[in-house]
Amino acid sequence: MxxxxxxxxxxxxxxxxxxxxxxxxxxxxxxxxxxxxxxxxxxxxxxxxxxxxxxxxxxxxxxxxxxxxxxxxxxxxxxxxxxxxxxxxxxxxxxxxxxxxxxxxxxxxxxxxxxxxxxxxxxxxxxxxxxxxxxxxxxxCVLEDDVIIGGLSGVHQFVRVGRGAIIGAVTMVTNDVIPYGLVQAPRGELDGLNLVGLKRRGVARSDITALRAAFQMLAQGEGTFHSRAERLGAETDSEYVREIVDFVMGESDRHFLTPR
Incomplete structure (x- = not known):
């Protein structure tokens, strides 16, 4: 007492x-x-x-x-x-x-x-x-490990935010965010990867390079976002890229934010 x-x-x-x-x-x-x-x-x-x-x-x-x-x-x-x-x-x-x-x-x-x-x-x-x-x-909502949510932001119900993602300030997030994603703009847009966070955690350069290539494929590849992720999963040997693929292929109550 x-x-x-x-x-x-x-x-x-x-x-x-x-x-x-x-x-x-x-x-x-x-x-x-x-x-x-x-x-x-x-x-x-x-x-x-x-x-x-x-x-x-x-x-x-x-x-x-x-x-x-x-x-x-x-x-x-x-x-x-x-x-x-x-x-x-x-x-x-x-x-x-x-x-x-x-x-x-x-x-x-x-x-x-x-x-x-x-x-x-x-x-x-x-x-x-x-x-x-x-x-x-x-x-x-689900916020996985090492997520950062910026000030004055809102995350819609049932949204999942993957590990290591960052949401910029004054952002409304209405759809799922892939691991290590960077989201910004008033109506949240997937604008890249959280490269600063990856470097701060000491992620190897080879893994960061693999993540950047994976993001480009998700942004510009043929087919739907889901089919691109599925194809990426068959091609990658990076555990970080595999984490993104597993996240996209997992159960979701919302659509995904897709790259601009």
Whole structure:
């Protein structure tokens, strides 16, 4: 109890690790589980069946685990699972899942969620994801590992964003984004590859060259986008290109953003 400020409201049943810190005027609900070394700065609300993983820091006025903003939600049991070492900045909102979406919203490890961004119900967020100020991730979205979402951007419900992709600021994304894609313009257009991100992660030059050739084939080859990807899969020996092919051939509820 030494780490809990006297002004905090802790509902009976809440589980708070002895190493966690709960700052002034925080509210922790009865079904919340606060893990080791978690810090709730001040004025943080953690409610619902929410689990916050080790070393995560939540900044003032964030609201974590509230009911989904979905008119189909009828009060069913659902969860929000937040991984380790995330930084959740001021005024961020993250909602629990819904029965129709699997019942869980899941956040991976080592993410940065900047001030005012929103993670909606049933979203599945990978590791090392960055969501910049005032961006909104709609219900049922999937953001794979190492994705960056630019400020003031919106991702449409059911959209998948592949690993290592980057979305520019003030962009509306309405269709799936291939791994390592670069999306920009107000009505999101697939404008290339996230070459800066690939280089920062130390991806070999040969793999980057293979990715660039694959992108050109997807952009200018014959046939539909899907058939180009299928043909690419039969020709490539690059694991990075194979990842794009598998993503395109996988199950999707939206169409794909295709190269300009």
């Amino acid at each position: 030494a780490g809990i400020h006297p002004s905090a409201v802790i509902e009976p049943g809440a589980q708070i690790d002895a190493s966690a810190t709960v700052g002034p005027f925080c509210v922790v609900g009865a079904d919340a589980v606060i893990g080791p070394d978690v810090t709730l700065k001040s004025h943080v609300v953690v409610t619902g069946q929410t689990t916050i993983g080790q070393g995560t820091t939540v900044f003032p006025f964030a609201v974590i685990g509230e009911v989904p903003q979905d008119l189909k939600f009828k009060g069913e049991q659902s969860r929000l699972e937040i991984g380790a070492r995330n930084r959740i900045r001021e005024h961020v909102t993250m909602n629990c899942g819904t029965e129709g979406g699997g019942g869980v919203t899941r956040i991976g490890d080592d993410g940065l969620f900047m001030a005012g961004c929103h993670i909606a119900h049933d979203a599945l967020i990978g590791d090392r994801v960055i969501v910049v100020n005032s961006a909104a991730i709609a219900g049922h």
